Amino acid sequence: MNEQYMNAAPLLQINDLCKRYPGMGSYMSVFHMNLTIPRGRIIGLLGPNGCGKTTLIKMINGLLAPTSGTVYINGMFPGAQSKRVISYLPERTYLDNGMKVRQMVDYFGDFYEDFSKEKAYSMLESLGISPEARLKTLSKGTKEKVQLILVMSRNAELYILDEPIAGVDPAARDYILRTIITNYNPNSTIILSTHLISDIENVLDDVIFMKNGSLMLYTSVDAIRDQQNKSVDAYFREVYAC
Amino acid sequence: MAWELNSDRPIYAQILEKLQVRIVCGTYKPGEWLPSVRDLAAEASVNPNTMQRAFTELERSGLVITQRNMGRVVTQDVQLIEAAKHRMAVTQMNSFFENMRQLGYSDGEIISLVNQTANTADNTNT
Numbered sequence: 601m602n603e604q605y606m607n608a609a610p611l612l613q614i615n616d617l618c619k620r621y622p623g624m625g626s627y628m629s630v631f632h633m634n635l636t637i638p639r640g641r642i643i644g645l646l647g648p649n650g651c652g653k654t655t656l657i658k659m660i661n662g663l664l665a666p667t668s669g670t671v672y673i674n675g676m677f678p679g680a681q682s683k684r685v686i687s688y689l690p691e692r693t694y695l696d697n698g699m700k701v702r703q704m705v706d707y708f709g710d711f712y713e714d715f716s717k718e719k720a721y722s723m724l725e726s727l728g729i730s731p732e733a734r735l736k737t738l739s740k741g742t743k744e745k746v747q748l749i750l751v752m753s754r755n756a757e758l759y760i761l762d763e764p765i766a767g768v769d770p771a772a773r774d775y776i777l778r779t780i781i782t783n784y785n786p787n788s789t790i791i792l793s794t795h796l797i798s799d800i801e802n803v804l805d806d807v808i809f810m811k812n813g814s815l816m817l818y819t820s821v822d823a824i825r826d827q828q829n830k831s832v833d834a835y836f837r838e839v840y841a842c
Numbered sequence: 843m844a845w846e847l848n849s850d851r852p853i854y855a856q857i858l859e860k861l862q863v864r865i866v867c868g869t870y871k872p873g874e875w876l877p878s879v880r881d882l883a884a885e886a887s888v889n890p891n892t893m894q895r896a897f898t899e900l901e902r903s904g905l906v907i908t909q910r911n912m913g914r915v916v917t918q919d920v921q922l923i924e925a926a927k928h929r930m931a932v933t934q935m936n937s938f939f940e941n942m943r944q945l946g947y948s949d950g951e952i953i954s955l956v957n958q959t960a961n962t963a964d965n966t967n968t
Contacts, residue, residue: 642889774844774887781883784890802844802853802888822852822892831849 609675611758611789612637612660617669619655619813629655631813633669639757640786642803644832645793647810648840653793654691656810657762661688673758684714687756691763693747695735701746702731708750720753723779727772741768745776752779761792765799777803798833807832809839844887853888857896859930860886865905865916866927876906876914 614635620628630652637643645653658664660671662678673682695704701724709715724731727745735743744767751759765773773796780790781803791808794800801807801821809817816839821832828835847856864870876897877885883893897914900906904922906914917923942952 640891642891777887778884781887781890782880784880784883798849801849802847802886802892805889805891822854822895825850825852829850834849 609672610636611639611674613670613672613675614656614660615670615672617656617659617671618667619652619659619664620667628667628813630659630666633813633815635808635815635818637758637789637791639789641805642780642784642790643792644797644800644804644807645791645810646795646797646807646832646836647816651810652813653810654762655813657688657760657791657793660760661686684712685757687712687751687754687759689748689751689759689761689764693743695743695747697736698734700732700734701729704735704746704750705731705753708753712754714755716753716755720749723749723753726775741772744768745772748776752776752783757788759788759790759792761790763794764792765794765796770799773799797836798831801832804832809836811840845885847886847888854892854895854899857886857888857893858899861896861900862905862926862930865900866923866930870916872916872920872923873918874916876916878913 612635614633617630617633617635618628619630620626633656645657647653655664659666660673660678662682671678674685676682699707705717705720705724708720709717721731724746727749729738729742729746729749735746738746744764748761748764748768751761765776768776777800784790792800804821806818806820807824808815824830824832824835830838845857845860847853861870870876876882879890879893879897883890886893897906901908901914903926904919905917905926907917908914939949939952942955943949947955
């Protein structure tokens with residue numbers, strides 16, 4: 601297929617990554633993380649609130665500078681080049697409320713060369729969202745759907761979705777997961793952070809468990825079920841029992 | 843509609859069983875093409891890599907044969923399918939007997955209960 605990938609650097613490589621926010625004393629939000637992420641996987645980034653998931657994601661996207669350590673995407677530091685290959689759904693919405701859905705689609709189409717308007721309109725139609733609606737007239741959940749559609753309509757190499765399904769109803773959740781499955785492509789990887797583990801664990805290849813900024817476990821879903829005889833959701837509740 | 847899957851066992855193993863049932867009961871007939879990995883993954887709402895793994899196991903057992911670059915067909919070896927069917931029946935019987943013994947039934951009691959149930963079922967069916 602794409603020969604250039606055969607011997608290339610891993611899609612995402614994280615070496616000894618640390619992040620300390622100013623004013624937090626010696627507390628490290630991300631603490632000596634090492635991680636190598638290959639292509640063709642759907643990976644859940646899991647962990648309790650405040651364990652460093654979003655901080656990690658922001659460093660991968662170049663929105664936060666690491667205190668120490670490195671992030672490589674296709675062997676490159678985060679920057680303009682990496683943003684071409686990463687499609688990122690932030691935890692908070694950043695869309696312009698005054699714009700219409702159609703204008704947002706055009707905007708993304710202008711901005712990203714790998715954006716498919718056709719894909720976006722077909723998903724909008726499936727979820728019954730009018731392209732002529734202004735964003736401010738949409739509910740919180742519908743806005744999240746629009747944002748996720750925009751992110752998933754890119755033909756990216758790495759999708760990073762920070763809490764993509766938390767705000768949407770169960771039926772739309774199923775649709776979104778189906779969209780992720782049918783858009784799956786062996787050259788790209790999806791990393792998604794969420795607390796709704798039972799909803800998504802059938803869709804995941806691997807899970808990453810984080811705790812206090814550190815990597816606790818990086819393994820496959822079926823390995824957990826094999827070894828623990830329980831679902832990832834049940835295992836998570838056990839590992840992080842309060 | 844997503845397939846009904848238990849949460850405590852590997853997903854690929856459960857998918858493998860469901861595909862075997864479809865072959866054994868003739869949903870997928872001998873010599874017939876199977877749906878693509880992607881389509882079945884979407885139908886089951888599981889990861890395509892997981893579906894792929896189940897297919898690999900099916901190929902290893904010989905129930906499914908991969909035609910290079912074209913897809914997969916169900917074997918035409920009817921005996922192989924019958925043997926798989928028999929293995930699945932034995933597994934079902936073993937777990938049934940195990941559960942009944944746990945309830946305190948002797949094997950003789952279990953068999954007479956089975957006969958009773960079969961007779962009642964016959965009567966309600968006719």
